[in-house]
Amino acid sequence: MKSNQVSTEQIHLFLTGHGFPEKVDSAVILGSGLGDFTENLDEPESIPYSEIPGFPETSVQGHTGELFRGRLHGKEVIAFSGRFHHYEGHPFSRTVLPVHLAHVFEAEKLIISNAAGAINTRFSVGDLMVIDDIIRLFHGIAASPSEPFRYNLYPVADRVRALAAEIGLEVQRGTYIYLKGPNYESKAEIRAFRTLGADVVGMSTAPELSEASRLGIRTTAISLVTNMAAGVSAKKLDHSEVKEAAEARKEDFARLVSVLIEKL
Ligand SMILES: O=P(O)(O)O[C@H]1O[C@H](CO)[C@@H](O)[C@H]1O
Numbered sequence: 336m337k338s339n340q341v342s343t344e345q346i347h348l349f350l351t352g353h354g355f356p357e358k359v360d361s362a363v364i365l366g367s368g369l370g371d372f373t374e375n376l377d378e379p380e381s382i383p384y385s386e387i388p389g390f391p392e393t394s395v396q397g398h399t400g401e402l403f404r405g406r407l408h409g410k411e412v413i414a415f416s417g418r419f420h421h422y423e424g425h426p427f428s429r430t431v432l433p434v435h436l437a438h439v440f441e442a443e444k445l446i447i448s449n450a451a452g453a454i455n456t457r458f459s460v461g462d463l464m465v466i467d468d469i470i471r472l473f474h475g476i477a478a479s480p481s482e483p484f485r486y487n488l489y490p491v492a493d494r495v496r497a498l499a500a501e502i503g504l505e506v507q508r509g510t511y512i513y514l515k516g517p518n519y520e521s522k523a524e525i526r527a528f529r530t531l532g533a534d535v536v537g538m539s540t541a542p543e544l545s546e547a548s549r550l551g552i553r554t555t556a557i558s559l560v561t562n563m564a565a566g567v568s569a570k571k572l573d574h575s576e577v578k579e580a581a582e583a584r585k586e587d588f589a590r591l592v593s594v595l596i597e598k599l
């Protein structure tokens with residue numbers, strides 16, 4: 336049943352044959368520890384990635400590996416509880432599978448989320464940040480060749496903050512720097528990235544944003560600061576912080592995604 340040769344159109348056909356709608360309003364990619372968002376969907380149904388032809392499985396803690404469909408504010412939503420990271424051994428063309436599926440489901444909006452470490456010393460653990468630009472130190476991360484980044488994240492970031500304010504949520508904005516991982520950064524690297532203008536660091540999202548930009552999907556990306564990056568605080572970094580911070584902010588994260596699905 337499983338093969339890397341399965342096209343996104345065939346996956347779409349499989350999913351619509353299993354109760355998924357032909358088209359959705361929004362697609363959501365859930366970052367590390369943020370999978371509980373799916374508890375907010377009305378009439379949810381889900382299929383484990385292991386049962387979807389052509390779908391790789393997830394191996395990172397905090398990514399359950401399940402595709403959800405449901406409704407929010409009466410709108411059709413698909414939510415990827417679990418993403419594929421390049422450091423898990425996936426080529427970039429596969430890390431962007433959720434983006435390609437958002438495209439075949441004709442999603443009007445794509446909301447990407449991630450756990451990230453804060454480089455900006457004015458940020459705190461638990462902060463939500465809308466990404467208004469990205470730094471891709473490693474070129475060659477694009478899933479498709481020769482594509483400039485053509486999507487302007489700045490106006491969307493303004494709108495996200497305004498919508499967050501409407502529901503009483505303060506959201507930071509800033510630049511996400513993509514590192515391949517899976518090891519965390521050194522203190523010197525974090526100092527260097529600060530001088531480059533990065534506010535948070537993570538190991539996902541940039542390939543997805545690049546591909547969504549190429550496909551012309553209206554996209555926003557939200558980081559949850561799960562830790563201060565290496566050397567910003569004296570604390571030793573550990574993936575368990577990701578889960579703790581996500582657990583503490585899961586309600587606010589869900590409220591934010593919910594208002595974006597409703598109004599962005
Ligand atoms: O970006 P997401 O998938 O949220 O995961 C983040 O959490 C992991 C590090 O603990 C890295 O994979 C980093 O990218």
Ligand code: HPA
Binds near residue numbers: 451452577
């Ligand atoms: O400090 C970090 N560095 C890279 N990726 C991360 N994902 C969560 N925290 C971090």
